[in-house]
Amino acid sequence: MPQLARSRVSVVQVLVLALLCTLGVRLWYLQVRSGPQFQQAAAANDLRTVATAAVRGSILDDQGRPLVDNRTVLEVTVDLSTLTQQPHQGKAVLERLAGTLGVPVAQLEQRARLCSPTVSQPCWTGSPYQPIPVAQDVPPPLAVKIMEEHDQFPGIAVVPAAQRAYPEPYGVQASQVLGYLSPVSPDELSAPGSTYQPTDMVGRSGLEQTYDKELRGVSGASEVAVDNLGRAVRTVSSTAPVAGDDVVTTLDAHIQAVAEQQLAAAIKSARGGWDKNSSAHYKADSGAVVVLDVNTGGVVAMATYPSYDPTVWSGGISAADYAHLTDPNAGVPLLDRAYQGQFAPGSTFKLVTASAMLQDGFPAHGTYDCSPSFEVGSQSFHNFEGEAFGPISLKRTIEVSCDTVFYRAAYQMWLHDGGNRPVAHPADPVQTMAAQYGFGRATGIDLPGEAGGDVQTRQEKLATWKQMKDVWCRRAQTGYPEVAASDPTRAAYLKQIAYENCQDGWQFRGGDAVIEAIGQGGILVTPLQLARAYSALANGGTLYQPHLEKAVISPDGHVVATYQPKVVGHVPVSPAARSFLVNAFEGVAQEGTASGVFGGWPLDKIAVGAKTGTADVYGKQATSVFASFLPANHPQYAVAMMVSQGGQGAMTSGPAVEKIEEALYGVQKGAIDPQAAMLPQPPASLPQIRSDGTLVTPADQILPPPYLPPPAYGVSAVLPSLHGAPSIHTAPPVLPAAAYFLPERRFAELYRANWSRGIPYRVGTAT
Secondary structure, X not given: OOHHHHHHHHHHHHHHHHHHHHHHXXXXXXXXXXXXXXXXXXXXXXXXXXXXXXXXXXXXOOOOOEEEEEEEEEEEEEOHHHHOOOHHHHHHHHHHHHHHHOOOHHHHHHHHOEOEOOEOOOOEOOOOOOOEEEEOOOOHHHHHHHHHOHHHXXXXXXXXXXXXXXXXXXXXXXXXXXXXXXXXXXXXXXOOOXXXXXXXXXXXXXXXXXXXXXXXXXXXXXXXXEOOOOOEEEEEEEEXXXXXXXXXXXXXXXXXXXXXXXXXXXXXXXXXXXXXXXXXXXXOOEEEEEEEEOOOOEEEEEEEEOOOOHHHHOOOOOHHHHHHHOOHHXXXXXXXXXXXXXXOOHHHHHHHHHHHHHHOOOOOOOEEEEOOEEEEOOEEEEOHHHOOOEEEEHHHHHHHOOHHHHHHHHHHHHHHOOOOOOOOOOOOHHHHHHHHOOOOOOOOOOOOOOOOOEEOOHHHHHHHHHHHHHHHHHHHHHOOXXXXXXXXXXXXXXXXXXXXXXXXXXXXOHHHHHHHOOOOOOEEEOHHHHHHHHHHHHHOOEEEOOEOEEEEEOOOOOEEEEOOOOEEEEOOOOHHHHHHHHHHHHHHHHHOOOOOOOOOOOOOOOOOXXXXXXXXXXXXXXXXXXXXXXXXXXXXXXEEEEEEOOOOHHHHHHHHHHHHHHHHHOEEOOEEOOOOOOOOOOOOOOOOEOOOOOEOOOHHHOOOOOOOOOHHHOOOOOOHHHHOOOOOOOOOOOOOHHHHOOHHHHHHHHHHHOEEOOEEEEOOEEO
């Protein structure tokens, strides 16, 4: 062989030997040196984590009545690993199931598919190795049919599941306060530090949102081993879920029910009244009422209109229902106007102006001119319906709600600050006092999305002018042709306002000061803010942070936390001034604008402070406002109601507030019946929860005996153990296989599955 050929063969042999050595070293490294590491990784690939949602805690009223609870319903689930082994990925099974349930097969297919970046809701956000719920609250006859014909439904099961329930004691809804749930979002799952699981339901508004962490509990987790085809073969380990805590609120279901009923009645009554200014019936399109404990800031009742049935959220809300809840034409029922609605307070704001007058040196026992009108420059400001009482005291001014006295006082204070050429640091007594009473900012109540209201100040006017100057100046030239087509008078008015704002809209003028003194112009408040302001007057000047939380209690009855009232300010009104104001507001109820409201009230036994309000709103009918506190000599409650386009405060809101106060103290036909008093004092103690999680039910909530399934279903007896209601905090009972075929046990177990915390539910339907 030539020398050159031998050299080439040698090179090839060396290369092959080097490659074999390299391969051998690599195999040793992978199998020996890194073997344990890859073994662990391979083992980990065989395990999947499956989350088990915890039973959500309940929301209770101050005496333990459930406002939001859970009930056990029958749920149809799909096992994907079994279903996909069927012909055509189980399409025939889903079609058969859809026919049985009476729903479109597309609905089941969507709910049974796994969510992904390319697949949006409805889909399953949880693990593919756990049963996927595709239908909830299934009627028992259909559930039994599926269970008995299980060979026709491979991979399909019927299991008990917890569903949010609304017992509605006394007919209470409180829908906006309680809030609702919806599935966790991808952003929430991926957020840093997130503790959510893919199957979690999350509070989206109201108390459900604020106390979501406490109510949600801790999800359980199971490690499931899967084979090389991705099928679950066994459970390696599991951690039980920890049920959520109960939240005890300051709400009283009985008073809440009365508040809701009286608000609805006031609006209905207003719609029957005639507005002579607009020559039409009052629209009374929305409103709210708040009852506060003046000594703690606790919310005893909070009702809003329009409202809605909270059960629309149970099992998932439909697109049509959600569209209705957010529809402006329907009044946006999802909005809670008690703390999110902003209204002009009208004459109820005179609490602030009178307090500012007394602090600024106006004599409490002086004489004031109640003329029919008051002029500021070329503009005339009138009394309500042109009334005039001549020279009167300040107490009588408050009783008859004389506007011109407050106009004149506010104008004098404005002049003292320099008028159109203000001093370096104007006192602005009315606006400053409004801030001291808590107006113009959120109260801090433990509910999301609170509105702050508005008290227009010099600083705010300047900031608004800088932002809006160009728009106003343009409109001063072009006007409002889009409005002129349908309402030329309003268009001309808007053009004039735009012209004035363009020129000097930054100035806080005498007219601004005058109109704000009677709760109009740049003043907007929420009913909650109004109730808190009158609470501060009643309790001696302490401004509390309103709250709904009273305590958090664990599933076994241990108190986790109790709420301590939070003082957030003090109103700078002297004891003498406070005594004067309380006496004046008592006079409003005795012989003032609210005397007709309290005509049959035993004022000699339970003194009441009150103030009426009728706020004009451009382009709308007047807003009806009423604020009250009682007993005036040792105050316990403050009540405020506001009805948009509801007319006079004494005609619409006042009678409804008086009815709520009747319920609080048991006032009937001018006498006091202590037995009829619903809540003369808020309960000092917390509701009792037994160690098994069941409530010690208030005496007025005696439950009927357990419901027995009808004999038509062939049930001869009910198991004795079912006569005690199971704890809502225990895991839903598992139906034994024998129960699928033995009628007595089958329906006894179904009966058991429809019980929760002592509140009976008929099979499939709440009683």
